[in-house]
């Protein structure tokens with residue numbers, strides 16, 4: 128074995144989860160980390176692509192929450208990028224929920240958002256207040272170590288029940304007005320499942336993270352990997368692209384290395400790399416069903432994960448504009464456009480027949496969120512069934528049958544007509560358009576059935592053994608979205624969780640403390656000085672004591 132094939136740790140996949148692990152191991156433990164990425168660019172869903180030398184788009188980042196200076200997400204991002212990545216805050220009114228008879232704006236201020244909801248639905252004041260409190264409780268307690276669970280159950284007995292509820296169950300139990308229920312579920316696309324399917328706990332974590340607004344990386348999503356790589360390279364680490372891990376080498380139940388082949392080249396020679404720690408960011412499904420060879424230790428994990436429901440997939444319409452969409456009044460906020468209050472029904476109808484039914488759409492204007500953008504762009508996203516496209520999944524990108532491209536053109540026109548019906552003049556702005564489908568995502572990202580958020584965020588996912596960073600194979604760990612929560616923030620915190628486990632007891636808290644301390648040092652402003660290394664534990668303390676009071680008054 129040559130020295131060039133030996134590393135301190137190997138990370139499979141360069142998504143934000145994998146990059147976070149590699150950066151933390153490099154920065155905290157001086158580890159030399161090898162990242163192996165099957166795509167020809169690094170970043171996973173944070174990568175970007177360009178067309179006609181003019182337009183560029185991110186694939187899986189439209190906004191990130193929890194990024195106000197002093198917030199935990201920001202502290203971790205600053206730590207792994209040496210504070211060099213800049214973030215642009217979206218407009219104060221950063222969400223527009225567009226329904227047939229009204230449009231509701233969410234402002235980047237939880238108190239205002241709450242007050243606006245109460246003003247519109249005064250009869251539901253108490254339930255709205257409880258909802259905001261429960262969002263916070265769930266979001267903060269989610270990061271507490273599991274040994275605190277008995278204590279949490281004692282002081283907040285309903286927490287366990289809430290964790291097992293769907294979003295719809297929670298809403299039906301707490302709210303009366305159908306419009307309010309629909310409104311509060313307007314951002315369901317941020318976790319990929321409508322109310323009757325999604326876990327309320329995931330809803331709470333994701334929605335809570337956006338209460339202070341949305342942020343976008345200055346320069347685009349690919350700036351994330353660009354700013355993390357120097358931290359990894361500082362200790363001799365590197366990332367290899369077009370390097371698909373085909374197998375994790377396991378000897379007597381211990382992971383020792385990986386076998387690698389060039390991207391989509393079946394005849395390419397197999398290379399081997401070795402390390403005492405192997406971490407997979409390739410998704411729990413891929414890792415257990417494709418990368419770990421037949422092994423009794425994981426047989427039941429494999430069977431369970433194979434039969435677990437699949438994550439949602441989506442279509443993205445990438446648009447390049449001739450002129451600024453500000454012409455039509457857009458300012459960089461998100462638009463969630465719906466034709467009814469029944470999210471579940473609409474989801475079912477549209478995902479099965481996107482060539483016939485477009486009844487909802489998420490619209491994002493990346494160029495208006497990025498002060499350095501040189502050309503104007505937008506993305507329109509709709510959720511669809513993978514099965515609608517599965518017949519083309521074995522065909523290569525750009526070499527699929529004509530029927531596939533005809534279908535894409537039809538869906539493109541349907542989406543454009545849908546948006547045009549809401550915002551007349553929209554189609555006039557377009558210079559370039561390109562549609563990606565679930566098979567595009569599957570081809571480029573290897574995600575199971577083109578899932579955009581990994582394993583689906585349904586209540587049954589809670590506590591599954593295969594969604595844990597630790598695996599039954601010694602020295603093999605998982606990271607990314609499947610071990611924590613979904614989205615950029617969830618996957619990054621998945622990276623912290625994995626390294627936390629590698630570092631032993633209180634590893635997660637020690638890393639968080641370190642990030643918060645560094646962030647406080649860097650930011651000498653009064654706001655941030657407030658946020659000392661104890662911030663996380665203090666907010667946990669606060670939430671626990673508030674919980675016990677509320678439990679008594681509301682339940």
Ligand SMILES: Cc1cc2nc3c(=O)[nH]c(=O)nc-3n(C[C@H](O)[C@H](O)[C@H](O)COP(=O)(O)OP(=O)(O)OC[C@H]3O[C@@H](n4cnc5c(N)ncnc54)[C@H](O)[C@@H]3O)c2cc1C
Nearest residue numbers: 140142143144165171172187189190372607608614615618
């Ligand atoms: C269309 C879309 C829109 C989204 N919008 C947002 C948003 O606005 N905000 C937000 O927070 N989140 C959003 N997300 C979700 C977010 O992008 C993901 O949850 C997050 O990036 C997942 O990070 P990860 O590290 O877990 O995995 P990924 O980013 O999926 O990375 C996994 C990596 O592993 C690589 N890989 C897989 N198998 C192998 C192998 N065998 N060998 C080598 N490499 C391998 C893949 O190529 C990939 O690079 C969106 C996702 C999509 C698709």
